[in-house]
Amino acid sequence: MKMKSIRYSFYLAFFLAMIACTSTKAQLKVLFPSKDDLMVTADWYPISSKLPVILLCHQNGASRGEYTETALRLNKFGFNCLAIDQRVGKEVNGVKNETASDAVEKKLNPKYEDAEQDILAAIDYLQTQYKQKIILIGSSYSASLALKIAASNPRISAVAVFSPGEYFTDTNFIKNSIKTLDKPVFATSSRAEADKVTELLQDVNSRIKIQYIPKKEGDHGSKVLWSSAPENQEYWIALMSFLGKLKSQN
8 A cells, every 4th residue: 555644743853853863873894604605795883782673785886885874864763774785786975885896806797686695694694693583675676685585584574665676687576576575565766666666566465565655756766865865854754654663563
């Protein structure tokens, strides 16, 4: 179902209060092996083992730097975060994708679907740190992989995706992979992408399934959360409404 309304005033006030805060915690750079022994580089933003955990996955051409600002804000909202470099990507916000660089050096020539093992390795890493289920966030091609993983991986409690789509050779790869997905789902995109996102998720039978469609143009991927994005507050309010529902269930 599409999200027709949100408790806008409450979440706007809460968001603005939290956004005014700045984090004094610096992220920790960590490395762990993927299934094929390629080393995955990640930025870990820990705050408390008692609080929920979010795994952040970037879009094509990017790196863990896609979440430099976003992860700190999520910390302020009470979420531990791990932002990873997948093997398909380059650089964003001055942060080079070290996993992708290592893949190039090893002449792996990875495709989008090959990055799934990097996300799975990150899930394994987080399990050693927190011993709890994980909220998975993906952007563009990694949003699609996040949906696929959430459908089958018992360690994932919920998934939030920004501009998921059929970015693979099989144009029904994701739709066929997520028919059994019954965990909480939040999806958003640019306004132009919204109909395709709706179609992608139409067979998902989850008690909590929210699609946020921006009133204006919006943008592709999780960069809509950056403070430089014109509509970032609206996207944040929608996301925090979803995350708030998850917290209230625990």
